[in-house]
Amino acid sequence: MIGRSEEYAKMFELEGQLWWYRNLHERVVTALERQFGDRRDIQILDAGCGTGGMLDFLRRRGYTQLRGIDGSTDAVAFCNERGFSVTFLDLTTLASFEPAIQYDAIICNDVFCYFTESELPPLLLALARRLKSEGILVSNNNAFSVFEGQHDIAVGILRRFVLTDFEQLMPPTGLRIQRATYWSFVLSPMILLMRRWQRLQLRLGWQKPENAQSDVYLPSHWLNETLYRIVRTEQKFMSRTPFGSSLFMVVSSQHPSVK
Structure with missing residues (x-):
């Protein structure tokens, strides 16, 4: 979505209110609490943090060690408005960015869809190397090509995923999918109808x-x-549901550490 200033402005305005973002943010916190309990001092990196809505939600939930990176100057500016010190970084260069620092949790929501097939494996490997031995990667992704519509064009989505895509991508990077589900299952007929109408138009x-x-x-x-x-x-x-416009995953390292 880099370069689409108007979309970042809408995201900044609505992240704390819109039903979809609210549910996603709560899913992330549920995953963190399942892994780390009541701890609020875990080191968290939001990779591709957008306008900072997830970071803001975590801060309001009491998490204190928050870090964000994003490849959009618009996104970084909005994060700064929220009081976060976020680093501008093209995620394709993540492998060389602060390689010695590791995190308890990395969040990467609706980011992988902007990377090509050749770019995604190195990014996953770079994320794996940033995880501590008991750390987790929490990731939401656009799912099923049948849900393609004007939304994909407007925000520059390159691809949508199914779970088997990640089941093939993760093992070579030393990552293992702990839990995964598609979501908005109940609403999927409505979403699908809307997207098909968009495509017809x-x-x-x-x-x-x-x-x-x-x-x-x-x-x-x-x-x-x-x-x-x-x-x-x-x-x-x-x-766990078998269908939906999004795929939510909690991923961990297969090994004590990935070097």
Whole structure:
């Protein structure tokens, strides 16, 4: 999404309110608490932190050792507005960035979709080398190509994933998937219908690719709260679902340390 200033502005404005971000942030904290309990002093890196919404959520939950990196000057500027000291970094150069520093947890949400097939394995290896022996990588990803729509065009998504993609990518890097689930399962028919309508508009020329808009917008309060509660209930009673527009994973090192 680098270079799309208007999309970063929408993200900055809505991350704390929009149902989708709220659910994602809560999923991340649940994963951290499952691994580290009540500890709030763990070292956390948000790799591809965007406008800092995840970092802000973690700070409000009491986490104190927070670090962010992002390859967009717009994102870094918004993070600075939130009071975070975030480093500007092209993630393709992560291997040479502070190689001696390791983290208890690395968060990498909706980032891998911006990397080519040749760029992604080195990035995963660089992330693996930043994990402490008991550390975890928490990652959310765009899932299933059937959900492609104007949103993908608007934010520059290169690809979508299924779990088997990561099951093949992780082992050579020394990473192992602990838990994974697709989500927004209950809402997936609605999302799919919306995305198919978007694709039809593009195919018929009713909408131009250069004018494509992302799905980052705030619906009415009652609808936003209803969608939030639906997905929250899904998370509570369905720990793993077979389908959805996102794939959430908790990943750990296969070895005591990856060198």
